[in-house]
Amino acid sequence: MKFQSPKGTRDFYPAEMAVRRRIEAAWRDASVAFGFDEIDGPTFEHLELYTAKSGEGIVNELFSFRRAGGSDDYALRPEFTPTLARMAAARAAQLPVPIKWFAVPNFFRAERPQRGRLREFYQWNVDLLGAEGPAIDAEVIGVAVAALARLGLKHTDVRVKISHRVAAAKLVRALGVAEESVAGAFELLDRRDKMPPEEFTTRAAALGLAGDALARFESALRTRVQVGEDLGVLASAAGIAADELGELAALRDALVAADLAPWCEFDLGIVRGLAYYTGTVFEIHEASGGERAIAGGGRYDGLVELFGGPKTPAMGFGMGDVVLGLVLADRGLLPKDGNELLPRPDAFVVSAGEPAADAELPRLVARLRADGFHVRHSYKATRNVGKLLADASKQRARFAVILGAELAEGRAMLKDLASGEQRPVALAELANLLRAPAQA
Amino acid sequence: MKFQSPKGTRDFYPAEMAVRRRIEAAWRDASVAFGFDEIDGPTFEHLELYTAKSGEGIVNELFSFRRAGGSDDYALRPEFTPTLARMAAARAAQLPVPIKWFAVPNFFRAERPQRGRLREFYQWNVDLLGAEGPAIDAEVIGVAVAALARLGLKHTDVRVKISHRVAAAKLVRALGVAEESVAGAFELLDRRDKMPPEEFTTRAAALGLAGDALARFESALRTRVQVGEDLGVLASAAGIAADELGELAALRDALVAADLAPWCEFDLGIVRGLAYYTGTVFEIHEASGGERAIAGGGRYDGLVELFGGPKTPAMGFGMGDVVLGLVLADRGLLPKDGNELLPRPDAFVVSAGEPAADAELPRLVARLRADGFHVRHSYKATRNVGKLLADASKQRARFAVILGAELAEGRAMLKDLASGEQRPVALAELANLLRAPAQA
Numbered sequence: 001m002k003f004q005s006p007k008g009t010r011d012f013y014p015a016e017m018a019v020r021r022r023i024e025a026a027w028r029d030a031s032v033a034f035g036f037d038e039i040d041g042p043t044f045e046h047l048e049l050y051t052a053k054s055g056e057g058i059v060n061e062l063f064s065f066r067r068a069g070g071s072d073d074y075a076l077r078p079e080f081t082p083t084l085a086r087m088a089a090a091r092a093a094q095l096p097v098p099i100k101w102f103a104v105p106n107f108f109r110a111e112r113p114q115r116g117r118l119r120e121f122y123q124w125n126v127d128l129l130g131a132e133g134p135a136i137d138a139e140v141i142g143v144a145v146a147a148l149a150r151l152g153l154k155h156t157d158v159r160v161k162i163s164h165r166v167a168a169a170k171l172v173r174a175l176g177v178a179e180e181s182v183a184g185a186f187e188l189l190d191r192r193d194k195m196p197p198e199e200f201t202t203r204a205a206a207l208g209l210a211g212d213a214l215a216r217f218e219s220a221l222r223t224r225v226q227v228g229e230d231l232g233v234l235a236s237a238a239g240i241a242a243d244e245l246g247e248l249a250a251l252r253d254a255l256v257a258a259d260l261a262p263w264c265e266f267d268l269g270i271v272r273g274l275a276y277y278t279g280t281v282f283e284i285h286e287a288s289g290g291e292r293a294i295a296g297g298g299r300y301d302g303l304v305e306l307f308g309g310p311k312t313p314a315m316g317f318g319m320g321d322v323v324l325g326l327v328l329a330d331r332g333l334l335p336k337d338g339n340e341l342l343p344r345p346d347a348f349v350v351s352a353g354e355p356a357a358d359a360e361l362p363r364l365v366a367r368l369r370a371d372g373f374h375v376r377h378s379y380k381a382t383r384n385v386g387k388l389l390a391d392a393s394k395q396r397a398r399f400a401v402i403l404g405a406e407l408a409e410g411r412a413m414l415k416d417l418a419s420g421e422q423r424p425v426a427l428a429e430l431a432n433l434l435r436a437p438a439q440a
Numbered sequence: 441m442k443f444q445s446p447k448g449t450r451d452f453y454p455a456e457m458a459v460r461r462r463i464e465a466a467w468r469d470a471s472v473a474f475g476f477d478e479i480d481g482p483t484f485e486h487l488e489l490y491t492a493k494s495g496e497g498i499v500n501e502l503f504s505f506r507r508a509g510g511s512d513d514y515a516l517r518p519e520f521t522p523t524l525a526r527m528a529a530a531r532a533a534q535l536p537v538p539i540k541w542f543a544v545p546n547f548f549r550a551e552r553p554q555r556g557r558l559r560e561f562y563q564w565n566v567d568l569l570g571a572e573g574p575a576i577d578a579e580v581i582g583v584a585v586a587a588l589a590r591l592g593l594k595h596t597d598v599r600v601k602i603s604h605r606v607a608a609a610k611l612v613r614a615l616g617v618a619e620e621s622v623a624g625a626f627e628l629l630d631r632r633d634k635m636p637p638e639e640f641t642t643r644a645a646a647l648g649l650a651g652d653a654l655a656r657f658e659s660a661l662r663t664r665v666q667v668g669e670d671l672g673v674l675a676s677a678a679g680i681a682a683d684e685l686g687e688l689a690a691l692r693d694a695l696v697a698a699d700l701a702p703w704c705e706f707d708l709g710i711v712r713g714l715a716y717y718t719g720t721v722f723e724i725h726e727a728s729g730g731e732r733a734i735a736g737g738g739r740y741d742g743l744v745e746l747f748g749g750p751k752t753p754a755m756g757f758g759m760g761d762v763v764l765g766l767v768l769a770d771r772g773l774l775p776k777d778g779n780e781l782l783p784r785p786d787a788f789v790v791s792a793g794e795p796a797a798d799a800e801l802p803r804l805v806a807r808l809r810a811d812g813f814h815v816r817h818s819y820k821a822t823r824n825v826g827k828l829l830a831d832a833s834k835q836r837a838r839f840a841v842i843l844g845a846e847l848a849e850g851r852a853m854l855k856d857l858a859s860g861e862q863r864p865v866a867l868a869e870l871a872n873l874l875r876a877p878a879q880a
Contacts, residue, residue, distance in 0.1 A: 003489050003526045003747060006514055009482035011527050014541070017478045032783050033809040035816040035835075038457045042449030042560055043483065043546060044503070044516075049443050063484070063514075065505030067550045074446055074503075076484075086443045087451050098819050101454070106483060110507045120482055131819045135802060146809060257802040259810070307443060343472050362575060362697040369473040369586060370699070376475040379538050379571045395475075 008119025015338030030147035031102040041083035047073035076108035089309025098130035127316030134254035161267040190271040228261035295319035348392030352404035353383040448559025455778030467564040470587035471542040481523035487513035516548035529749025538570035567756030574694035601707040668701035735759035788832030792844035
């Protein structure tokens, strides 16, 4: 009988698991450095938690189910924000203000698997609730950047592309789009790569964007301004006054103050599909633009209220493991063999074959492990110490401990597997010697 | 609109998440010390992966589903062994021998939630495949004990109850049970607490256990022998020769050699419901016996073959987070407030209110975080330094960094929040000072 993992899911053998854990460690370390606390929720939720916000349309992208004999509809979580909003709403009165939470859960989407998109994936979620203003937005963008930096990415490797719903709305209104058509303009913007140019032109005209206005709209969308540089370029591309971009200017100052300017650029083409964003929105892309977004998020001040809590300003993002893993591998920031990321054994214990050594081995191994050391030993029947030492090196142990004739004097041979040096040491001294830092 | 988490699942707010992470850290650290590598599989599998081994009867305990428009049946994983066996079978030719794997996934059971049993829980799985013998069995039991010891449990707090399918089979045959009824005797043993005594007696008689044989059977089941003590007590309770218990004697020697004897006792009443165990079986219980098993496992030499791989000896166990969490809390081994387990901030940065300090704060916070420090700051509008320092203490920061008049000379006040001492330090020196170990 042969079984396979479900389509779009992954088996994590040790090498793949080590890569996943490395990414998660960077996420977690950056979160803690920025003062976020970890949370998690159930892997499945009531189906209505997702349909309430996104409507019934989302149901086809969900894995939904019932318990046999039960009457409640459930769905595997496709994203974290509804769980987060539910949890924040449930304890709104007791929780500290602001709430700073992160999570590293897995998510599920019943889509066709493709490059950068799987049916089960891991995603880092960071949210700051109960505070607002450009400094908060910059802090949330900063934690995303900090994780990428910890993974070895530089500001030249990725682009944090930032827009602002309010500034973008001012722009489209200044170009002649009526107030009630602003949402339609965002939707058009978000879907412009999915339609032929003629359809785009027709739809833009219906919103009031034609001729010179459309040209300025497209020019503004094509103009990217490095954060810290003059926003006037963007204003003149759009044909509007620079002070119409006040939200971007305030955000720029906060990003500069937090040392983030080299990573970030303003790009009004960033819309984010989700309808709930209310201010800053951003996506992080690999610099060449060849992959899907590494991360995306923004300000969503209305969401906690939608899930039964008080009105709460909120800013957050999600960063998945799949695209990020592709980018890291492409930049040579992951070892070719993920096994190199596995923890190295402190010691590999070998018996030279005497009965006393065979008897001592399990005892010594147990004691060193109880002291917290990572200790391995051979499972081979061979008595050939050379073969056993080769096994120790293959498993990347720092030291081999050879139990032989010296055992009669309470000693063992300690061999440094990097330098090849070996010397007899007292068994009672072993733990101290293993604790010494590795030599360069 | 009010939403709740699904019945039998948990919301992990920071305090609960910190407890979960503490338990997982003990599992992981013990696994690594013993030389096991981490793996994981998909959260859901093809339904047949579970029904193949356990039959259709298991379907009612599974959360199963289809993708809308799809034709494959899936189920949320109720346990790890089928995934593990599938993964081992798929790469049997390339994987090292022995395979030493651990995992800390979540599992799902569509049962009625009750004390110690939820619909979603986390479970540590440890498996050693491709090697056999009592030393291997002792190593696997040893890693379970090591994790409990890391969590603060002592050998007087828990009992590792061990039996052996071969020894137990010899016993029941010696009492007159026919070869073909041995499996029936195990099943009866496993279910004896779920039936009235008369039913037990009737069924035992049908298997050939009546009168003196039944008395000796029950006497053997009641007899518990601390590992390291004389097995003769158990043999004479059963009315059999001590050398019929050879498997237990070999296991005893291996457990003694690995320093595990104080934790372990032989208890032939341990059967484990699953049909696939072939040798050593064990459960870990809280010493008073008042909770469900903390862990359970054993040797299952036929399983990898069943999933399409070569014949592979295997030994493993699972340890869930729910019962373990109850036992730890009951023994006072978890803080009353899980927030105490959260990482402590290295520094809490405060502006005394001057414009220069307000401007420096985000820059300093960003730089210290980039250096890897856990840095927090206030989000309050207040300029009252006393209130801000109270905030720093409440968040358990080691140091407060106060940006005030000294900033003109490139210095800040560094306040040790434990001792209350404070002194002006150069901003350029801050990172070195924060790196110094905390004083006792």
